[in-house]
Amino acid sequence: MIGVALGTTTGGLLIGRIVRILADHFAPRKGVPYATEIITAAVFGLLGWRIGPAPLLPAYLYMAAAGVALSVIDLRARRLPDALTLPSYAVLLALVAVGGLVSRDGALAVGLVLGAVGTFSLYWCFRRMNTALGPGDVKASGLVGGILGTIDLHSWVAGIGAGLMLAALFAVALLISRKGSASTLIPYGPFMFAGCLVAVLAA
Numbered sequence: 001m002i003g004v005a006l007g008t009t010t011g012g013l014l015i016g017r018i019v020r021i022l023a024d025h026f027a028p029r030k031g032v033p034y035a036t037e038i039i040t041a042a043v044f045g046l047l048g049w050r051i052g053p054a055p056l057l058p059a060y061l062y063m064a065a066a067g068v069a070l071s072v073i074d075l076r077a078r079r080l081p082d083a084l085t086l087p088s089y090a091v092l093l094a095l096v097a098v099g100g101l102v103s104r105d106g107a108l109a110v111g112l113v114l115g116a117v118g119t120f121s122l123y124w125c126f127r128r129m130n131t132a133l134g135p136g137d138v139k140a141s142g143l144v145g146g147i148l149g150t151i152d153l154h155s156w157v158a159g160i161g162a163g164l165m166l167a168a169l170f171a172v173a174l175l176i177s178r179k180g181s182a183s184t185l186i187p188y189g190p191f192m193f194a195g196c197l198v199a200v201l202a203a
Contacts, residue, residue, distance in 0.1 A: 001048075001049050001050075001052050002049070004048040004049070004051075004052050004053055004057075005045050005046075005048040005049035006045075006048075007048060008044040008045055008047060008048030008049075008057075008061065009041050009042070009044055009045035009048065010041075011044060011061075012037075012040045012041030012042070012043065012044030012045060012061075012064075013037050013038075013040070013041045015040055015044070015061075015065050016034075016036050016037030016038070016039070016040030016041055016068075017037055018065075019036050019037075019040050019065055019068050019069045019072070020036035020037060020072075022069045022073075022084065023036060023069050023072040023073050023076070026073045026077070026081050026083070026084065027072070027073045027076035027077035027079075029076045031072075031076075036068065036072055039068055040064070040065060040068050043064045043067075043068060043197065044061055044064060044065075046197075046201060047060050047061060047064055047200070047201075048061075050200070050201050051200075054099075054103075055098070055099035055100075055102040055103040056095075056096065056099040056103075056108065056150060058095050058098075058099070059092055059095035059096050059099055059147065059150070060147065060200065062088075062091055062092065062095055063088075063092060063143065063147045063196075064197070066084065066085075066088045066091075066143065067143075067144075067193035067196065067197070068193075069084060070084060070085065070140060070189050070193065071187075071189050071190035071193050071194075073189075074136075074187040074188070074189035074190060075187050075189075075190060078134075078185065078187055079134070079136050080134070080136030080137060080139065080140045080189050081136070082136070082139065085136065085139050085140045085143065086139065088143055089116070089142065089143065089146070092112065092143065092146055092147065093109070093112060093113075096108050096109050096112045096146075096150055097109050108150050111149040111150045111151075111152075112146045112147070112149050112150050113146070113149070114149050115145040115146045115147070115148050115149015115150070115156050116142035116143070116145050116146035116149065117142070117145075118145055118149070118156070119141045119142055119144060119145020119146070119148075119156075119160060120138065120139075120141055120142040120145065122141070122145075122160070123137060123138040123141040124138050126138075132185055132186070132188070133188060134188075136189070137188045137189060137192065140189060140192065141192060144159060144160070144163070144192055144193065144195075144196040145159075145160065147196065147200070148160070148196060148199055148200070151199075151200070151203045152203070155199045155200070155202075155203045156199075158198075158199040158202065159195050159196045159198070159199030159200070160195065161195070162194070162195030162196075162198045162199055163188075163191050163192040163193075163194065163195025163196065164191075164195070165195070166191040166194055166195055167186065167188050167191035167192075170186060170191065171186055174186070
């Protein structure tokens with residue numbers, strides 16, 4: 001596992017540059033030098049250490065790269081662009097399908113689809129209830145639910161719940177510190193993807 005972790009960490013540094021270029025394209029802003037590369041490498045390393053040389057590792061790494069890019073964009077511009085979110089569904093489906101063929105586990109693709117549809121439906125209902133979720137959050141939620149659906153129902157529930165809890169804690173912290181109010185809109189994307197990562201690492 002250590003060898004895989006070192007390899008994915010190194011790859012994360014390289015992919016992190018592409019992630020930064022994408023983030024700068026959709027939401028130009030100067031930030032901490034190499035922060036995106038370092039974060040991507042760290043997440044890649046954790047996934048490589050936890051998952052190892054499994055057939056689904058490429059799918060998880062792609063999800064991590066897309067998640068970091070979307071999180072950075074959301075933090076900067078308070079949006080999750082369709083141009084990055086929607087194609088990721090096709091990429092994830094392809095990677096999971098290949099992983100399923102290699103591992104001879106057809107249930108993986110089924111779990112991806114069910115997880116994505118379930119999460120999208122849940123977040124669509126949340127948005128209809130006039131929550132602070134934006135349309136980009138709803139569209140991106142399917143990516144999170146899909147990758148969690150390849151694990152099991154427990155991880156799906158844990159990942160979705162962790163994202164909601166992290167966002168709620170951040171909102172409370174803003175209120176306590178008086179840096180925000182009940183009407184303050186927060187970027188939900190980073191918390192959604194962070195919750196997904198927590199669930200994957202804990203699985």
